[in-house]
Amino acid sequence: MIVKMTRLLLFFCFTSTLAAWGQAYQPKSIDYDSYDFHPPMKIDLILAGNFGEMRDNHFHTGLDLKTGGVEGQRLYAIEDGYISRIRISPWGYGLALYIDHPNGLSSLYGHMQSFSAEIDSLAYEKQKKNESYILDEFVLEDSIFVKKGQFIGLSGNSGSSSAAHLHFEIRETATEHALNPLLFTCFRSKIADTTRPTITGIKLYAVTEKGYMIPGKSSYYPCKLVGEKLVVNEGNPIDVSALLTENSYLAFGFQTTDKLNGAGNVCGIYHTNFTKDDTQLHEMKIDYLNFDHNRFLNTHQDYFEFDQNNKHIHKHFKTIINPLAIYVQNNGIIRWENCAGNYNLTATDVHGNKTILAFALGKPSGSYAKNPFDKTAGYFFPDSVNVLLKDDFQVLMEPATFYEPLQKLFKRDTVSTYITALYQFGEYAIPVQQKFDVRIKVPALRADFPVYKLAIGLINDKEKLTYIGGDYVDGWVEGAPRNFGKFVLVVDTLAPLITPLDFMEGKIITKFKNLQLEIADNLSGVSSYKAYLNGKWVLMEYDRRQMRYIIPLDKHSTPLLRTGNNKLRVVARDAKGNESEMGWTVVY
Ligand SMILES: [Zn+2]
Known part of the structure; x- marks a missing residue:
């Protein structure tokens, strides 16, 4: 991985722009x-x-x-x-x-x-x-x-x-x-809708020039209906002085949803347009979605507001790593000096139903608080390559691995019940866009230890060990998680356990509609499962609700059965390559 790191670092020295993430909005020419x-x-x-x-x-x-x-x-x-x-x-x-x-x-x-x-x-x-x-x-x-x-x-x-x-x-x-x-x-035309979109609240943010949210510098205002009119802050101009931060800008987010006739389900908003004193600041319209970028939802919405308060807020500004093509106009970030004025948000659904929110901001006064990102040593930034190199734990993250500046949180807990220390890197609740490289040094182990059965595990927010995977390379185990949290090395040498649920050796299955089994794995998880009747493959499906493996005795499988004794064989393998096999004679 060090070779890869060097190559990557060189690569990003020579390519200075983030053009790949800045693609312009391209309307479809579909009639x-x-x-x-x-x-x-x-x-x-x-x-x-x-x-x-x-x-x-x-x-x-x-x-x-x-x-x-x-x-x-x-x-x-x-x-x-x-x-x-x-x-x-x-x-x-x-x-x-x-x-x-x-x-x-x-x-x-x-x-x-x-x-x-x-x-x-x-x-x-x-x-x-x-x-x-x-x-x-x-x-x-x-x-x-x-x-x-x-x-x-x-x-x-x-x-x-x-x-x-x-x-x-x-x-x-x-x-x-x-x-x-x-x-x-x-x-x-086949789906009736006369219901207007809903605007539930707005949120104001201090952000950096690149659109990153400054921690602790945002405030939420719920909307209220006064007569026919939707207002925030009792209709008074909002004072944003408390958000003032050095080298920062002001930006906006809106909690908007939509409902359609005939159902109580809360749906998404199609189109929002945001103006200040009749000049357009920002416009969002969801005409189409690119699957390659769809996970950037985590930066389109205020992820922290969602995680902590279960509120979906559309940010009406974007960071420089956000490639979503849903922004028709994106000047959502404004200067403090110019922020006093009258604002309008118009939310529209595909049927043309409209809701408008008007609000005003006053002129901020007071002094600017320090911008925490000015001490850049304390943060990793999403628009850079980021590395952490310790003797026993290393991380490499390409640009756009995460969405907001990431506090450099690294802790080594040596009081661990695992074969390595517990390495905390970042926090589990922080969303991650793409996999990144983690490697953990293999500690001194007895000579015959099966190092190729080692893998990386991650302790999640519920203190549960989850399996990441990874490979043994030159004294390290290298893996690619898509979460932050506490990392350890785990070893998986146990093959899946296969247990028949409704049959056993010698069972007469003539009246059975299917055969049911449980296949359980202790750590890395069942990665492949196959069943054979008299040496021929038969379909065995996984029912995720019942957590059972089911072999239907139907038009595909029964022709393989013969009167009298039949051999059933089941083979299961876990993600670390441990395999188990069981066989039974069943009578038909
Ligand atoms: Zn669906």
Whole structure:
């Protein structure tokens, strides 16, 4: 890793700009009126979630459509096309289909319960070929063609879904950018909305020239409805003197949400425009989202306000490492001397419903407090390469690894129950954009110690040990976490434990609908699992809700069974390569 560090440092000496993060807003030239898509379901389209709303670590990239509280609604292709990608997973989108359409757009249907017979056969063939339940297969263009309005499967609650619904996306096929489906007139016209957006509060910040928030220098003001008028601070000009900081600027954040007719669900705001004395300061509009940048949600919103008070605040300014293309206009940072005046925030939804908040700021007075970032030695900055080099613990972070200046917190706790000290680097609650390199020196161990079974562990905010992984290299273990916290070395030599739940050796399974097992791993986690009936692979799926592995006895597996004794074999492997295998005779 030292070699890599040197290379990186040299690289960043020669490339002085952060142009890669500063890409300009590029509006799509899509004629949203010109499409006439078939709806994905024939029931009333009611939203449980909209495009662009804030979720954990990402903006929501589609519509969540209600399915009447049940699974099994029939789903239809919105346009002619072909199945371009099939995904099956206990996590994420669960069972999902992607259809590429000849018009350059793709549609995606997630959390499905099942696919239509033809698609299901294709999916099963791919699972069989890969010997894996989990599938993420890009299918050839000539795989399965579908017509507009053709049945493609049933809605469900699969993957990381908490209630039955359809997750529906439209993407630009070439870039894979997700488009706001409600911009398409054919969909918007099917979803009634006369409800205005909500503005709940505003927040004022002292920020640096690069848009970094100065710790402890912000204040929140709730909005109140006085008669017909929305006001903050009882309608009086806000005094920002207490926020004054040397070498800093003033910036704004807004707590805005939207609701649609027919549902109580709180959705995201589409468009906000912010002016001072009728001059535009900042404008945000969520037309499309780039998946490569979607995690920068953590810097678009005031992450600390969310973490501590569960409030989603849209920052109406950005740091220099924020590449999100949702800012139409970005002069949200203003000078203290010029801040007195009248401000207007207009929040608009895709249907054109509007809410306006007017407020005023007074002229700040008093003296400027010290800017803590002036003592730069105490902080790592997100727009630099950052390294920490200790004899036994080292860190390398590329630019844009984290979002706000990071206090240089490093502690070595030698009173540890692990084979190394506990190394605290940063805090678990601080969000991280991308993986960074950590390496921990392997302490003196007995000669036959299995060093290749060592890995990095992270103690999370609930004091629970989580597995990061890593490799043994020249006396160190190198890993790539995407969290700060307390790091240790752990050793995983134990293979997963396989336990049958509803069968045993010699069991008669003729009347069984499936066979169920538990596969547990002590540390690194089950990374692969396979089952074989009489030497042939059979599908074994993971049910994440029941935390069970299930072998369905269905049209795919029963032809492999013969009358009398059958051999079932299950093989499981953990992330550190420890493997276990068990076999049983079952009677059919
Ligand atoms: Zn969704």
